[in-house]
Amino acid sequence: MWEPLLQAMGMLGEPMNLLVLAVGAVSGLILGALPGLFLAGLTIGMTFTFGWDAETAMFLMAGMMGAATEGGSVPAILLNIPGEAPNAATCFDGHPMARRGEAGRAVGLAAASSFLGAVVGMCFLMILIPFVKIIVLSFGPPEFFMLVVFGLLTVAYAARGNMLKGLVSAGIGVLLSLIGFSPVHGVLRFNFGSDNYLWDGIPLVPFFIGLFAIAELVNHVLRGETIAEGGERIKVGLFGAFRGFLEVFHYKATLVRSAAIGILAGIIPGIGGVLANFLSYSMTVQFSKNREQFGTGNPEGIIASEASNDAKDGGALLPTIIFGIPGSAGMAVLLGAFILHGLQPGFFFVREHMEIVFVLIFGFVISNFLASLMAAFGADILARVTTLRVGYVVPAAFLLSVGGAYAARENVWDIGIAIAAGILGFAFNRFGFSLVTLVIGFLLGVRAELSFVQSLQISAGSYAIFVTRPVTIVLMILSILMLCLPWLSSRRGKASS
Amino acid sequence: MKGSTLLGVILVGTAVLFFGWSFSYGGMAGFVPLVLALPTVILAALCLAGERYPRIMSAFEVSLEDVLTSAAVSEGTGEAVEQQGPKTGEFALIVRMFVWFTVFGVLVFISGFYVSTFLFAAIFTHYQGRIGWPGTAFITALALGFFYFIFEETLAVDLFAGVIFGAFIPPL
């Protein structure tokens, strides 16, 4: 344990590695802020590492990946357009805060929670490494199904405002997720005549860019001349950003809980940071004493979102390293970098290449720190975007969003999906249908079906598989408890008053 | 027809479409979507009925948590709170924006990213955004430069060239 740690520290001490890490952090920050471009950039970054030492390459990858979600929070706060899909929930409270003229505070809060989330995430990673084999081997399709159901049940909380509308949104999200080729059934379903394009379902990146970015541009036009109310020059100052930075420490519980949710969602392949983000937000709302303040610029909302989406990397690294199962699209590219440098992920990776694990951990943490610092310092300048006339911002942001929607897969039809999702997102928002539940339904719907059918394929059709395994029983009890939570907490509330 | 009613109709329609469609798949492949679509159809229909009979809607106006905390909260983004009555011309503006976007999308298919970006940035910024020509020229150059230098050169993204320049539209 100590030798690889010292080795990794030695590597970190080399000026070249530090430089690479810093370059990675800067480019990750910028790419993360531009909708849809991060993955393309990360792949190019991987290509650059040809011929480098493995650890230098890992510093670049960790640098880019660590900074991206921090970068993505900035446009989420300033423009209500998430740079990366896992920043979507940052919009809910970050942007209202910015429109109130407190953009710097919001950026500072996001920066600090990102950094601390990453630290907590990486700490958990270190603790969990010895147990990972047990975790992954005890988590089969039935357990996964229960977990997904648990996630789906949170829509009952996330569906705020009108519950009926929230549930309808979730239902529509689930139905949309069923589009495409179903590997467990071997049929292409609900394909609307498309044999190719919809094979993999509705593509996530353009769908999200449409829902959150394009829809929001129309709102900006409707609201008026500038993004900040009244077009006042928002004075942030370094002081504002750093006050936000320190404010995080008032909400330690939120921070730790959100980081924990991030790790949990990250560790299970396929769920990814997007879900971590939304689950963490809705859980925070549930646990908060001032629920009515959410959506109006509550600092806890920003912390919930940003701490979870940076902590998820710690979780997602686990299956990537131990099994070669990428927890997210970014992790898939990291896996590519492993293979490119002759590193073979597997149970034995930790034994043979623990120094690389430490390199990644250091890389992520330092990159997060650098990115947070840069964002906090830059907040003042960046906040000026909100005082630009929408006539400038909207066409620029629209073209960038469409370009990003296209760049992810270089399929021109993705532009169509983005614009269609823009209309859908705008209409949903306008008429009080929840985008949060739509997204949770969309992310989990088809995964629920998949693991449900998988479980039955394993058990030869017997439903007993869901109630005879210890982990599924625990998860089921947790789900029931969660549904009862409001009643429990209200009884406690009554008792105390 | 009110916008919300239209959306309600579309949602019910979507759910019914999936419901009906699931019958065409045998076994579990059809059964699971059927089970998922049914409640969506019912809930969406209730939602639509709520347009007509507000009492249905108000019965659901509070969510699980609010029943107990008695604090009715607005939707997460904070948009719903400021849902003012429809301003005159607002609807036309919304439609116009999406027409702009759609026209741009169609244009990309036909003439590729560069020509459509040039046209969109120039015309939209000046006429819709009411920005003077110098500002418009700046935005246009910025967008084109970004696409070329960042997308194509740095990120090695092959931007769609457009059918009139010989690009082939991937099959649907």
Next chain:
Amino acid sequence: MRNLTTGILLGALALGLAVSLPLSQARAEFPDRNITIIVPFSPGGGYDGIARAVARSMKSYVPKGVNIIVKNVTGAAGRRASVFMYRAKPDGYTIAHFQASGMLGDQMLSETPVGFETSKFTWLARVGADPFGLHVSAKGPHKSVEDLQKAERVTWGVEGIGVGRWMGSFLAAKAFGIDFHVVAGYRGTGESLPALLRGDFDVWAQPIDHNSVISYLGTDLRPVAQLDKKRALNAPDVKTSYEMGYDLYFSDLRAFGGPPGIPEDRAKILEDLLLKSMRDKLYIDWKKQSGTVLVEGPGSAVAQDLKYYESLFAANLEEMRKAAKAK
């Protein structure tokens, strides 16, 4: 505006010049601009890794200023790249690293037109074939092929019904006379391997000489048969299907190919380039380091291999289609 100008130029060229003067054009120093290698799967996978390693070696065999760019065109389990390549310009500047046997299977098994014909691609070079083995978990109830043959219900782990590994599993089950039930929905080797160790399913058809399984052989993973004529390097003690008396060879055929109709002289240049790159020290070292065992070959070898798969699939087509539909 690079795309625009090249687009116009190429449009004109394709109409006039490409038909009348391909030879004189081609002789003038092909390649004189960047070559793009299309990978049908996402970055991080085996196909991507090999393409990038080959591209790196290839760089030293092409004229200065020519770059080798690797691009991932993903979607529809590789079908999108096949269609894309089938329609790409056959000028030799766009080639792909295909899973040739898989795309042939996809094309033959599909009951609707897939938009490409595998045999018509210009096959340039074989990257190698990974013959499959049948693996069980070392802790599982089955220890040998005989155990599996005796078992009443045997589950096979696959990505999706009717695609990729499923075909190899189906054919192996049929040849060996093993029961065939699937547990589907695992994405790639990364998800399937732990699922096998967890006991989600009984058998896993997977190349034995594959970098992802090497470190598990002999500990957690037990290969019980290999679908090959000769024994794999990593499993010299495991009997082959032919030794056991079952005539079945099945592998992942990895190959470089271009759109149909690349002029012969350019195809030859590309074939030489690719073979040189795959015999380059840099590539061989990379293979060794990453544990990849692959034997390269000329384009004609791909065409030959494909003929074998064509007859194999044709002989089992109706049964496979029926099995893919059975619920």
